[in-house]
Amino acid sequence: MTHYRISEAAALVGVSDDTLRRWVADGLLTVSKDEAGRQVVPGRELAARAQAIAAAVPDRSHVRRSARNRFVGLVTKVEIAGLMAQVELQCGPHRVVSLMSAEAAREMRLEVGSRGVAVVKATTVIVETEQDAS
Template identity: 45%
Template sequence: MPSYSIGQAAGLLGVSPETVRRWADSGQLVMERDGSGSRVIDGASLAAFAKDRAAGPRPVPDEVLTSVRNSFAGIVTAVVVDDVVAQVEIQSGPHRVVSLVTREAVEELDIQVGTTVTARVKATDVHIDRQGVLPRP
């Protein structure tokens, strides 16, 4: 399961690192210490927190520079996998994006709750990108 630093979580939630620290100190957001003693947030916990916060108006995170006009960087909050297709739900700041992709794509990209992804929208299709190196099969 992925984990996120305070700065990474702040970027995904569209707030300052100090706001994330305050949420952790007040018990609203669960943080743990990693092996080096740094405070980290479990990806699934961050996804749940992002989804809960999305109910009301929120600040929009900084835009990513890209040639794609409709691009939503965010955190995966739900994945429902069927025999052929998968439904991927992403929380991007105040925006909830839902995409239907193939089961194979979800497995190849190792998309799971708490994973950072970017949804790119072209006409009626939503494509999901993920940074990083894929695990070998």
């Protein structure tokens, strides 16, 4: 089973080490010790906690959609040039970049610090993992 050190687990779900330790203290996650004596969190529990956090973000749009990949975050950059705009969101540990019309960016009143949801519909999603050291 995959385990993550406290700092790794916190980075993966986009919270501080202290927040992750509070979750352990509150019984939301369990820890054990690895062979080096460091506290580690089970990957399955961390994945379930990440899903619970995502599910807790309300969808106030009242819109039905086929896209299932929704990343809630904060707008960190808006660059409008001519007919196009580049908008960047920080969604937890993920940076999401969107290209859209300048008209759409203006209509949405996008500005640094505003809340946004990146909705992604893709037929191809590439998944990567680290190679085993063996």
